[in-house]
Amino acid sequence: MERRQVLKTAGILATGGVTSLAGCSSGNGDGSGEPTTTETEETTGGSGGETAGGSGGSNTVMMVTEGSEYYFDPIGLFVESGETVTFEIQSGSHSATAYKQGTSSAEVTRIPEGAETFNSEILSEQGATYEHTFETTGTYDYFCIPHKSLGMVGRIVVGEPGGPAEGSMPPDGDVPESQTIVDQGSVSYSSFSG
Secondary structure (H helix, E strand, O other): OOHHHHHHHHHHHHOOOOOOOOOOEOOOOOOOOOOEOOOOOOOOOOOOOOOOOOOOOOOEEEEEEEOOEEEEEOOEEEEOOOEEEEEEEOOOOEOOEEOOOOOOOOOOOOOOOOOOOOEOOOEOOOOOEEEEEEOOOEEEEEEOOOOHHHOOEEEEEEOOOOOOOOOOOOOOOOOOOHHHHHHHOEEOHHHHHO
16 A cells, blocks of 8 residues: 555544545636645545546645655646646645746746646645646646745646657656656656655
8 A cells, every 4th residue: 555545544544534624615616726625535446546547547646745855646647638637735835836937936838838827826734625627738747836946846748748848857856758657647756756
């Protein structure tokens, strides 16, 4: 069982398995990409692991602080056009912010031309989530606002690799090659960094 699953299971057991709202919703429910702060219900099935979209698994990317490490897990995720990815705080305070020049502290654009940018802003509450639906095919690189300089970056490939992120790494850290993400469906942080 992965460390992430052990931690989630322990948290559920500690609260008696009761799922409740951990805050209030700041989204307006219209799919505008506004952050939603809720504690999510644990679901199980198959191996219980998180896998890439398009293969019947979860499109959830955990945002993690572990000691002096700050990372997205999986660090690489493949989804099909029209699928929604949920970014969830496991620990710490993080954001999921597209490398789109002019968005937060992004100085370069590393998402496909014409793609909708995304920026969760900083989420701090454990279990807080942010959702974004990816419509435009290509490669999306993104970062965490407070931990960008510490290399907290990730990559999502929608449909097939393409766009300005191809052929190079983000300016603030390394991510898996796009074709590796497509081939594997998702690349965990531990398998990429370890």
